Amino acid sequence: MATIQDIADRLGVSKGTVSKAINNAPDISETLRKTILDTAVEMGYTRLRRPKNDAKRFCIIIENMEYEEPHQFGYDFIIGFRQMAEPAGYVVDVIPVTENFQKKTPYDVFMLQNDYTGAFVLGFSLNDPWMKDFRTSHTPTVLYDNYIPANPFIASIGIDNSEGMALAVSHLKKLGHKKIGYLSSALGSYIMQVRHKAFFQAMKQNGLKAEADSAGASYYVTKCIEKHLPRFLNMGMTAVICSHDQIANAAMVQCQQLGYRVPGDISIIGFDDLPLCAYTSPPLTTVRQDRTILGKCGFYAMDSILNQVSIGSILIHAQLIERHSTGPAPEAPKKTVVSRIPEQ
Template sequence: MATIQEIADRLGISKGTVSKALNGASDISETLQKTVIETAVEMGYHKLRRPGGLRKLCVLIANMEYTEPHHFGHELILGFRQMAEPAGYTVEIVPATDALQASVSYDAFMLQHDYLGAFILGFSLSDPWMKHFPTSRTPAVLYDNYVSSNPCMASVGIDNREGMELAVSHLKRLGHTRIGYLSHALDSHIMQVRREAFFQSMRRQGLFADESLTGSSHYIAHCMEKYLPRLLYEQQVTAIICSHDQIANAAMIQCQQMDFRIPEDVSIVGFDDLPICAYTSPPLTTIRQNRLLLGKSGYYALESLLNGIPIGTLLLHAELVVRNSTNQVSYE
């Protein structure tokens, strides 16, 4: 790691000026502060934890709701804070907007705000900072994303392959052999993982698996209009697995509007077990993610990185929650 003196030597300024710039002193111009921070990042400088001092972590969140208890990100953040704050950390929640990511590099942002590490939620593959993470030196743990070959980066999530295997096995036990798959657009790591897991699970179960049995779109309405009728009428599926619960709920509503009964005519399985799943019509069979435990796992992984333990991926077991949206296949 570079030292403050080495940064000062590179820029031809005093060590005290560098220290002031790194700590946001008011008598340092914005231009000089930006230059010092960018040079520090380039040279690999990062602030160390000091016993008894302020220790700050952040949750960087994009493309995910989190402010209300029923929002997907709420329990992820709660679990992380439940572990981090008793351990003496201050946790700040930072919306990682497009404007923020475009204005500063990830490492520079973390250094500028005294964050020792980050728990990163909701990033898509197109988010600008995803390009920074492979070479970043600031510890971070990504939920449902993966960065290879960087010992400063870790990943947490549930075992999505296990979850998909549970879903496919459940439907096969009920007699379903024609199973379709509907997904959100494949511009996120986790949507790609779940889609591939669907094909792998179908093949392991000895069931027919083909592109014609799938459909994906950025928009749920488009998915329902274009792909659901094709699965029901052309492919004659008797069951559909969905990449997340919102698509599954939309599929149940659309099927019923098309005079298909759930689950008598078509069985539907979701993914995530959002609070709404117990109250859909009928209640939705789904794969549960324990988001509180995932948040706690995010802290465990980040603390490992901060202690120099290069943890890679931490996966929790998936759980099948059987409700009333799945049933024995009917050949009437």
């Protein structure tokens, strides 16, 4: 393990100068500070040597995810993680970040500067700058719904999305549905790619036909619904699985506006089981992921890494929550509709 003296010797500066840079003192230049921090990261320096009474600190790094209120998606992750970390003697900070912030400060440098032992990372897309940093990071890190291979310091947690999709397709098949479509957010995130692939695998496993045009993806929910849902209806789809609950709710509203009964004419399934699902009209059948348990898994994976147990992925079981947006397949397809957005 590198020491402050090792860093000073490498750079030809004093031990005090290195200490000032690491502790964010104001009386050295930003250029020198950056050089020292980058070198410290490269040499594997860590600030884990703490006085006995100095609490160890974790951070939950979060982007593109609301988390401050109980009904918001990220809230339960934080609660679950804290329920495990704080009784174990850790202080847990929640740090919202942006893409611009990531571009300015490398991940390991941020963690070193702020004296964090490890991080639980929520809401990142594949294009986030720190996703590249994670490939070579030596900071214990747990990613939700992302995956970095071949780095023993990085673990991943999530639900078994293949199992969840298989539960959804099997449920619809038992109800007599054969023509099933899939609506998704844009495939720019790891988890959207996983769920997209899992849909086609689940259809094949259930002996159901699914061609490329059985799925539609768009960045914006409204565009996804307006572009792809009429196409599905014109193809005679009697059921639609959605990559998350917001798309599913929007799809139900749009179907009803077009004169389709849910579930009389078309069945719809969501993914995640957000609090809103019990209050949609009709209440939404969906695949549940227990976010409090996932938060606890985040701590478990972190603790394992800190104890030199290299965790790759932890997947918890999915659960299908049956409500009233799914029902028996109709005997005959309903009228066709016209898309508001031309095919591209």
